[in-house]
Amino acid sequence: MHSNVKQNVVPLITPGLKVACSQCNLRELCLPFGLSESDMIRLDCLIGGGRKLKRGQHLYRAGDPFESIFAVKTGFFKTDVLTEDGRDQVTGFQMAGEILGMDGISTEVHACNAVALEDSEVCLIPFTELEALSSEIPTLQHHLHKVMSREIVRDHGVMMLLGTMRAEERLAAFLLNLSQRFTARGYSPAEFHLRMTREEIGSYLGLKLETVSRAFSRFQDEGLISVQQKHIRILDIARLKALLAPPDGRIS
Amino acid sequence: MHSNVKQNVVPLITPGLKVACSQCNLRELCLPFGLSESDMIRLDCLIGGGRKLKRGQHLYRAGDPFESIFAVKTGFFKTDVLTEDGRDQVTGFQMAGEILGMDGISTEVHACNAVALEDSEVCLIPFTELEALSSEIPTLQHHLHKVMSREIVRDHGVMMLLGTMRAEERLAAFLLNLSQRFTARGYSPAEFHLRMTREEIGSYLGLKLETVSRAFSRFQDEGLISVQQKHIRILDIARLKALLAPPDGRIS
DNA sequence: GTACCCCTTTGATCTGTGTCAATGCAACTT
DNA sequence: AAGTTGCATTGACACAGATCAAAGGGGTAC
Numbered sequence: 001m002h003s004n005v006k007q008n009v010v011p012l013i014t015p016g017l018k019v020a021c022s023q024c025n026l027r028e029l030c031l032p033f034g035l036s037e038s039d040m041i042r043l044d045c046l047i048g049g050g051r052k053l054k055r056g057q058h059l060y061r062a063g064d065p066f067e068s069i070f071a072v073k074t075g076f077f078k079t080d081v082l083t084e085d086g087r088d089q090v091t092g093f094q095m096a097g098e099i100l101g102m103d104g105i106s107t108e109v110h111a112c113n114a115v116a117l118e119d120s121e122v123c124l125i126p127f128t129e130l131e132a133l134s135s136e137i138p139t140l141q142h143h144l145h146k147v148m149s150r151e152i153v154r155d156h157g158v159m160m161l162l163g164t165m166r167a168e169e170r171l172a173a174f175l176l177n178l179s180q181r182f183t184a185r186g187y188s189p190a191e192f193h194l195r196m197t198r199e200e201i202g203s204y205l206g207l208k209l210e211t212v213s214r215a216f217s218r219f220q221d222e223g224l225i226s227v228q229q230k231h232i233r234i235l236d237i238a239r240l241k242a243l244l245a246p247p248d249g250r251i252s
Numbered sequence: 253m254h255s256n257v258k259q260n261v262v263p264l265i266t267p268g269l270k271v272a273c274s275q276c277n278l279r280e281l282c283l284p285f286g287l288s289e290s291d292m293i294r295l296d297c298l299i300g301g302g303r304k305l306k307r308g309q310h311l312y313r314a315g316d317p318f319e320s321i322f323a324v325k326t327g328f329f330k331t332d333v334l335t336e337d338g339r340d341q342v343t344g345f346q347m348a349g350e351i352l353g354m355d356g357i358s359t360e361v362h363a364c365n366a367v368a369l370e371d372s373e374v375c376l377i378p379f380t381e382l383e384a385l386s387s388e389i390p391t392l393q394h395h396l397h398k399v400m401s402r403e404i405v406r407d408h409g410v411m412m413l414l415g416t417m418r419a420e421e422r423l424a425a426f427l428l429n430l431s432q433r434f435t436a437r438g439y440s441p442a443e444f445h446l447r448m449t450r451e452e453i454g455s456y457l458g459l460k461l462e463t464v465s466r467a468f469s470r471f472q473d474e475g476l477i478s479v480q481q482k483h484i485r486i487l488d489i490a491r492l493k494a495l496l497a498p499p500d501g502r503i504s
Numbered sequence: 505g506t507a508c509c510c511c512t513t514t515g516a517t518c519t520g521t522g523t524c525a526a527t528g529c530a531a532c533t534t
Numbered sequence: 535a536a537g538t539t540g541c542a543t544t545g546a547c548a549c550a551g552a553t554c555a556a557a558g559g560g561g562t563a564c
Contacts, residue, residue: 009514167521216542
């Protein structure tokens, strides 16, 4: 009855898919950043091949034993936490060049779920081997620490968003963040396709899907963006930014 | 006019204050966890002495160059982020054995402020040296990664709290979290002193101080806790926990 | 010891977002 | 091509928490 898009079959590692970091056009965004050619080749050697996922498939689930972190090669992911009592919180959306799975290091078990929001491809980076290599390559070690620290800082930004912003401010911040990340990857800053549903956006932003939808509509009415389902075009990025810094200051 | 408690004078490093990790009764909670005696002594050697802070003093400020991380030896801290437009979000409260400052690794500059909420003492851990040592001691390296990962997981928990919980649930979660952390340090799980103001609790929990105060009062009326200013006594921990897992499930 | 100031509590009202409900739209299946 | 299904939009209403305001209490500094 279900299409294979939703089956969540555990995907096999596809060894033929291996593409060396040194050849990868994401290397300036990803883990190998800053490495010399020769060090990059050493990193190539430990990366355990790629893995392809269909839309809807889990890369890992909360409770899975932690063995690797993952670098997104193509596609789009979400991570979410869910508690016994049924709460569900999207903790992030990840795109090409971003690292997934660091939540698992602390307990040796993944703390959240990672799901592909479109057909995607990741590199598998066995963590024990990565630690071993990074103790030999200071640049790699330091960059790994930077990546983890960046995740912490990003999370603090989300806490700020959830703790202090109103619905429209949250959505504006979300759109601007996506725009900026797409830009860094060479895509249009103004026009993109949302891979996630209104409900997933809402979960990430601490809002209900209806509120997200209404905020989109209001932005459109005011000429800030144009929305057609999942297709977004930012029409007035300056006014969108201005939403985040209210003129009256709101200084406590 | 101001008392010296509020002056935020940059405190000097106090070399005489140095206490070795190997002698520290927090070593099982802190960075040296799991190290052999000899490795712990090597860690001792790089720890750059202690630093004492009066209540209200900053350990570091957003924008300060990043050089060290810090381990809380005694006392209590808060970290907060503030943006140009005047938003202010408390991102965490740290107590003995917890590590501060990892936000600075990614950009070489601290991303938030750390303030002592009572007279406190920290160990200074120069980060470059820590990286160097950790590449020689795999256990130390791995534990550092665990500490950073734990921070990421903790942040996800706060995002869950901010994104999905109602005021009383947030406060219950907050109290239970404090209780659990005090317990881990050998203090009473049921009775403790809040070091932060209602406003700081509110900022952390994404609530206004009046809402925090009202929630405290309601908890007291219902016999869950007793509140006397900053002195808290948990009277019915089971019912407090039950607040977090509503009987109807609330499963979406 | 005393005075001041900040923190906290509590009340009254307002408002943004959640909730409930119905309709619309688009893509995918058959 | 029609039917099914999931996602998005929109409206009406309710309510949790914010805001505004005032009074009380405790700790801290002198």
